[in-house]
Amino acid sequence: xxxxxxxxxxxxxxxxxxxxxxxxxxxxxxxxxxxxxxxxxxxxxxxxxxxxxxxxxxxxxxxxxxxxxxxxxxxxxxxxxxxxxxxxxxxxxxxxxxxxxxxxxxxxxxxxxxxx
Amino acid sequence: xxxxxxxxxxxxxxxxxxxxxxxxxxxxxxxxxxxxxxxxxxxxxxxxxxxxxxxxxxxxxxxxxxxxxxxxxxxxxxxxxxxxxxxxxxxxxxxxxxxxxxxxxxxx
Numbered sequence: 001x002x003x004x005x006x007x008x009x010x011x012x013x014x015x016x017x018x019x020x021x022x023x024x025x026x027x028x029x030x031x032x033x034x035x036x037x038x039x040x041x042x043x044x045x046x047x048x049x050x051x052x053x054x055x056x057x058x059x060x061x062x063x064x065x066x067x068x069x070x071x072x073x074x075x076x077x078x079x080x081x082x083x084x085x086x087x088x089x090x091x092x093x094x095x096x097x098x099x100x101x102x103x104x105x106x107x108x109x110x111x112x113x114x115x116x
Numbered sequence: 117x118x119x120x121x122x123x124x125x126x127x128x129x130x131x132x133x134x135x136x137x138x139x140x141x142x143x144x145x146x147x148x149x150x151x152x153x154x155x156x157x158x159x160x161x162x163x164x165x166x167x168x169x170x171x172x173x174x175x176x177x178x179x180x181x182x183x184x185x186x187x188x189x190x191x192x193x194x195x196x197x198x199x200x201x202x203x204x205x206x207x208x209x210x211x212x213x214x215x216x217x218x219x220x221x222x223x224x
Binding site: 004031040041042043044045048055056091093095097103104105106107108109110 | 214
């Protein structure tokens with residue numbers, strides 16, 4: 001069964017360093033989402049792509065975060081420099097709205113980031 | 117403002133007892149409501165959506181527009197129901213707003 005893939009699963013870094021996360025959505029899914037989930041909270045959208053275009057990045061801290069999906073397939077989320085408050089789970093999801101699935105989002109396993 | 121509220125962070129229920137996970141929402145349009153679940157060491161996954169009016173793993177949820185609620189219910193809890201449950205609202209632009217989640221703990 002097709003799944004969303006993410007790597008790495010865990011990342012420990014020191015503050016002021018750069019980190020990057022990778023996501024490979026389910027094949028054929030045009031919409032890709034990056035979420036941040038702080039411990040004890042629900043996922044919060046950081047950025048949404050439709051193919052290679054950013055649809056919404058209003059909640060992305062653009063001074064330090066960047067995201068790209070150059071060929072409209074896999075995507076990379078980067079943080080530079082990392083801050084202590086960035087410690088969280090970073091989730092990737094993809095979707096392909098159809099009459100059956102109606103915007104069901106399929107999630108990857110997440111990358112747990114710890115900033116020391 | 118669009119918001120999803122799950123008032124309980126933790127709900128402990130004995131096996132065989134009824135379960136109700138509460139969810140209230142605030143949205144000016146006609147929302148699509150979902151329940152997502154995350155079992156231990158597994159990824160977040162869709163449990164059910166209100167438009168399909170289905171029962172999944174014995175769970176049902178009815179959208180009450182008057183009370184702006186979408187509570188998740190199951191008549192008889194099972195140990196395998198222990199998980200983190202998130203109520204979510206989908207907007208017209210395909211964005212999903214998640215609640216903070218309720219941890220359901222089924223007691224033996």
